[in-house]
Amino acid sequence: MSRPLRVVFAGTPVFAADSLKALLASQHDVIAVYTQPDRPAGRGRKLTPSPVKALAQQHGIKVFQPESLKNAEAQQTLASLGADVMVVVAYGLLLPQAVLDTPRLGCINVHASLLPRWRGAAPIQRAIEAGDSETGITIMQMDAGLDTGDMLLTRRLPIDTATIGGALHDQLAHLGGKAIVEALDALASGELSATPQPSEGVTYAAKLSKAEAELDFNRPASELAARIRAFNPWPVAWTLLDGQPLRLWLAESEPATGSATLPGTLLEPAGDALRIACGPDGTQVLRITQAQLPGGKPLTARDLLNSRAERFAPGTCLGHSRQEDTA
Template identity: 75%
Template sequence: MSHSLRVVFAGTPDFAAESLAALLASRHAIAAVYTQPDRPAGRGRKLKPGPVKALALENGIDVRQPSTLKDPSAQRDLAALNADVMVVVAYGLLLPQAVLDIPRLGCLNVHASLLPRWRGAAPIQRAIEAGDSQSGVTIMQMDAGLDTGAMLLTRTTPIDATTTAGELHDRLAGLGGEAIVAALDALADEGPAATPQPAEGVSYAGKLSKAEAELDFTRPATELAARIRAFNPWPVAWTTLAGEPLRLWFAEKQGLAETRTNGATAEHRPGTLLDPTPDALRIACGPEGRDVLHVTRAQLPGGKPLAVRDLLNSRAARFTPGTCLGDTHQEDRA
């Protein structure tokens, strides 16, 4: 007969809250929730609980917010919960080996990639940026390494030419909840055995930064479009237009730039605005400006992200063909 496990849950943001919600609806018992300390938010900088804490309090779950788990007293408090397993999802605090050893069945992690590909901090964004055709979640037995533990199960989902990081995040959050419940069900029924990660195919997903979101229009359109989707909704790809930031929220590769009368493909300085379509900005890109990036959603300073159709209807003069994005010295070439 199936039985339940006693679970300690550790997580903080929306992604983790999906897994907690799935566990609350499962047969397993949540002994306590660990989450990061409340952070200041909003104009008043008042302390605000994270999504995991808010969900736990709504369901009457004991919430604990230690600043570290390296403290022996914090470890004793955790051990006193007598948990069978600890589920860790985007918690944000390091779990020392002493903590990993406390639960009877160890600590399980919901990781947003198909390990061993994209170990590290930003697997969702890096998968899109690299042009991967699929992503997924891996339920992993945690060890002292960086996402190196043995795998219990995986769930996959496709990535296509329209997938943004925000969309993939939400999809994987749901899959993570389904997967961790399935993994705990299997553990409660004495299976499946964890499988070591293969040595081949390891890659690392470095942390995102605002600086890397600035676009280099000498890169091919396919690469730029993937980066724009990968950085939506954060940190958001950007360039400059007449010295002011222009944020690009969605784009795709259109094809080659217009041709000359002799049939040869025209060359443009990378970053040059070409004649737009009714729905999109067209930007020359690639090493010789022969490629075209097709931007359909953008944001001017002080405004909201808008469909380019709306921007062109109201601010067409800002997007004069021949203007070079990222160039703050156009007057020098007048």
């Protein structure tokens, strides 16, 4: 490798902190960090630094927290740093063209999908929700579009029917850190080439919302199980039990029963799972292996059945259908 690169790092959440940690352990020189302004957090709503800021401060790195990078003053400050490259990981601010053009080698992004699939805000969860068999990290040269820049490096990771959102997030964060160091090493030595993204296979990973986490038991069991795993640990899939939210943490599908039942009806439980009729005609079965009652903590289905069996009696209807039937 030729001389180490002077890096400005821009990122905010835990996912980004993994990449910053990897860069700090590399031969490259992180000269400054950009992150979102401190936000209120916790019950006391105390202003709290982002994980990226906390890590930067531990290492004595200068931190900038502008509300925007669109104004001339913020852009001049960035230019004065004399960076070779800006590494961007889940920063949360739009980078105008003037910023993209400021570092000598431009801005490089760590994106948690195999582009062009799952451009956008929630690629990790959408890949699980869609039933994808693999995902990965794409190191991308940033342009003015939404995750449309040329690809510099990709690394793959399998997804199976036991993969949950939180675990995949952590795996990809670690993989992203390794990949960005590898990419910068190659960039510094002139061995990194760019490949335009294919025009086919583009999908968009819309931002997650709590509203979409409510389950519709008319949907197929495999689709619901994937959504439950994708939305663990946030926003957490849920339904109504006796008019109160029941949060669903872990699930899988099982073969169809062949007998039609009202979708959302609790069936005879297995020893380690709550069983819910689902699908358009209620012949499919969703197995819930971990759930959470209001005011409680997540418990295995076995523990819930041992302590609250009466609440999960076969024939009980989950969701709004229960309220409609008793209205």
